[in-house]
Amino acid sequence: MMDLNTIWFLLVGVLIIGYAILDGFDLGVGILYPFLSRSERDKKALINSIGPFWDGNEVWLLTGGGALFAAFPMVYASVFSGFYLAMILVVVGLIMRAAALEYRSKSGPEWYGRLDILFFAGSLIPALLFGVAVGNVARGLPLDAGYHYTGGFWALLNPYALLTGLLGLAAFIMHGSVYTILKQDGDLRVRSQRLFPKVWLTFAILYAVVTGYTYLTAPGLFANYAAYPALYLVPLLTVTGIVSLPILVKQGKEGLAFLASAVVFGTMILTLALGMFPNLVPGLNPDLSLNIYNAASSPLTLKTMLVIALTGVPIVLFYTVYVYRVFGGKVSPDQDGY
DSSP, X not given: OOOHHHHHHHHHHHHHHHHHHHHHHHHHHHHHHHHHOOSHHHHHXXXXXXXXXXXXXXXHHHHXXXXXXXXXXXXXXXXXXXXXXXXXXXXXXXXXXXXXXXXXXXXXXXXXXXXXXXXXXXXXXXXHHHHHHHHHHHHOBOBOTTOOBOOOTGGGOOHHHHHHHHHHHHHXXXXXXXXXXXXXXXXXXXXXXXXXXXXXXXXXXXXXXXHHHHHHHOGGGGHHHHHOGGGGHHHHHHHHHHHHHHHHHHTTOHHHHHHHHHHHHHHHHHHHHHHHTTEEEOBSSGGGOEETTTTOXXXXXXXXXXXXXXXXXXXXXXXXXXXXXXXXXXXXTTSSOO
């Protein structure tokens, strides 16, 4: 039977995966925005495709951060203090994107160019930095005996983390491309279909390179897989999704293609989580790693917060499913929206 610490590890993981999948296509559309749009109608169609969802999708990020703070406060303190400048840049990017989306329809044409830049930059910066952060955590952080991060900002920009950042960026773009094919008709759909093979190939190459680089840089992440070979079913599912994506897109099965893209995103994160378990933040010195036990809140806190989570998370799930059902189908630049 799983203990509370393991349950919270899984719950935080589910929230992170939910955010990556849902806000992932938002960020991908924002990055593709200047490359796919040829007219004001195209821009409005792309913005309308994410308009009903983007702010709700960010709830998953807030919920995941709150769950991490409640269940594993030492991880929250170490990671957020160590990544402080990077996290500030992420927040600035998300604010830029929100401002662009909210004010574009309320401003005159003279502001469109500047707001379009904000939308693109506000999508690109978080997408890249999320991957860099994941790369640093996977590689292991320099922590002292008090579990404080001892590196600086520039130490975060190591080759492995930057390559992982590019992989994450490619994943967001691929996810956004598939979403655009799913939601758009006409020229936008055709352009995204033409762009998809290049995006997919870039992602597939980066995935293979990062996997090999991870084995050389952080071989400890493969220990759980050696001990429990059945865990390899998760990365196998990732590879299956990657291989199936271009086939599904070519066959015009955009719904299944989007599902496959979501599976790729989710299982990539799950693969890392299974390799790290029970660690939450591996240290460059393995003896100084933060895990689900030495970084956890008290048992009473974990139990109390679990009751709250089991009440609140279903509400978020219901809201998410409801919104996606109401605003399902293709979008049009002529409909009301952003």
